[in-house]
Amino acid sequence: NISLAEDGMAAVEAVKRGPCDLIISDVKMPGKNGLELLESVRAGDSPIPVILITGYGTVNDAVRAIKGGAFDYIQKPFDAETLYTVVKRALGRKNGNIVHVSRAVEQVLLNAQRVARSDATVLILGESGVGKELVAKYIHQHSDRRSGPFVPVNCAALPENLLESELFGYEKGAFTGASMRKPGKFEIADKGTILLDEVTEMDMRLQAKxxxxxxxxxxEVIGSRFPKAVDVRVVATTNRDIKKYVEEGKFREDLFYRLNVFPILVPPLRERREDIPLLVSHFLKKFAKGMDVSVSDEAMEFLKSRMWKGNVRELENVIARACILSDYSVIELAHVKEGGEEEKKEIKPSSVREMEMKLILETLNSVEGNRTRAASVLGITVRTLRNKINEYKALGIQVPSGVN
Ligand SMILES: Nc1ncnc2c1ncn2[C@@H]1O[C@H](COP(=O)(O)OP(=O)(O)OP(=O)(O)O)[C@@H](O)[C@H]1O
Ligand SMILES: [Mg+2]
Known part of the structure; x- marks a missing residue:
């Protein structure tokens, strides 16, 4: 869908009515010019990318545009190809299946791209519903194996024996009932990628295999006397504390080291709340059945503030439900508030000190580690903040790093 706005003012109104994925705007316009439009969009804390176009391109305007947070800047006259490339890049963040604006996810994807080019085994860690499977697919699609198969196997879903034949296959007559040869997922994934989901749930014997x-x-195909060579890239995931499994003797240490060649941690949604509005519009598009569903400010505030223990999957479910509850019009607070698995009991730090720590860490997170800004938000001096941070670090607590 493309909406046209006559000038800057009209554009601001159109954006408010939303949803909007991208703004392409002239710089010289009556009323509000392109740079001012950019300013208003950014002031609204919106992640919408803005591409500015001008016929009177001066270096100054370009610098101002980029500084003001424009995605890019195109000079007239331009050809369709140029515009197309920039638009594609601007929407690129949501081109794949992975929607994000956070630096945290950007970093995950950069690492994923980097490792994709090699054949290294990857271990994707993260809480339930953070998008581990999406990252696994992303790695496959950015590897030389992309034209080969991507084969996910959920190691938690099957009992040992079934999982074994699922993974390794069996020869005809390997056991009673094996009336035909059955290829295992490793064979099926030949020249491609196998995803071993919840790998910690594999029992010890299979871990050895x-x-x-x-x-x-x-x-080793079941019932075969000869090993069979396979060319498969292994990506494994877990939402458990795999090191603890190793310590408790539930997971082979040698296997852990083999898998852990390149670990990628997908951060929980509560640590990258800036992704929430974008994910919300992504899921609205998915569930709104083409109707014009919007989210009230209150509802959005609520969504941005939740703990999201079930992460993106839970957010997805909440939006799916809210679409129905709102009759596909405006999603209000009540539509997103009930349901969901969790909350309320959530914040129960046992002391003022813990409360303070939680507040400080969350504030640091929200300003991307910027000490000066965090201190000013918290109303304390940078020095006090530093002291607190040092205290937490001494306790072994991870503190968001950042400038000054
Ligand atoms: N960044 C994202 N953009 C769009 N959709 C996402 C994103 N992250 C997760 N999702 C969606 O959330 C759901 C859960 O993602 P996924 O299955 O990849 O999570 P997971 O970490 O593998 O979860 P689990 O540990 O429960 O297996 C999926 O429907 C997925 O499409
Ligand atoms: Mg998964």
Whole structure:
């Protein structure tokens, strides 16, 4: 959908009515010019990318545009190709399936791209529903194996024996009932990527078999006397504390080291709240069935402030439900408030000190680690803040790093 706005003022109104994924605007306009439009959009704390176009391109305007947070700046006359490329890049953040604006996710994707080019085994860590499977697919799609298969296997879903034949396959006659040869997922994933979801749930015997695959690049098909070579990239995920599993003897240490060659941690949604509005519009598009569903300010505030224990998946479910409850019109607070798995009991730090720590860490997160800004938001001096931070660090608590 493309909406036209006559001038800057009209554009601001149109953006308010939303939803809007991208603004392409002239710089010289009557009333509000393009740079002022950019300013109002940014003041509204909106992540919408803005592309500015001008016929009177001066270096000054370009610098101001970029400083003001424009996505890019195009000079007239331009060809369609140029515009197309920039638009594609601007929407690129949501082109794949992974929607984000946060630096945290940007970093995850950069690491994913980097490792994708190699054949290294990747271990994707993160809470339930953060998007681990999406990242696994992303790695596959950015690798040389992209034209090969991507084969997900949920290791928690099957009992041991079934999982074994699922993964490694069996020969005809391997056991009673094996009337035909059945290829395992490793064979199916040949020249592609296998995703071992919830790998910690694999039992010890299968862990040994998996280790062998990683070391020897060959599988033992059940009922076969000869190992079979496979060319498969292994990506594994877990939402558990895998190191603890190792300590408790539930997960082989040698396998852990094999898998952990390149760990990628997908941060929980509550640590990248800036992604929430974008995800909300993404899911609105998905569930609104083409109707013009919007979210009230109150409802959005609520969505931005929740703990999201179930992460993106939970947000997705809440939006799906809210669309229905709102009769596909305006989603109000009540539509997003009830339901959901959690909350309320959530914040129960046992002391003022813990409360203070929570507040300080959350504030630091929200200003991307900027000490000066955090101190001013909190109404304390930078020095006091530094002292607190040092205290937390001494306790082994991770503090968002950032400027000064
Ligand atoms: N950045 C994102 N943009 C769009 N959709 C997302 C994003 N992250 C997660 N999702 C969606 O949220 C849901 C959960 O994602 P996914 O299955 O990848 O999570 P997971 O970490 O593998 O969860 P689990 O640990 O429960 O297996 C999916 O429907 C996925 O499409
Ligand atoms: Mg998953």
């Amino acid at each position: 998996l280790l062998r695959v990683l070391q020897e690049k060959e599988i």
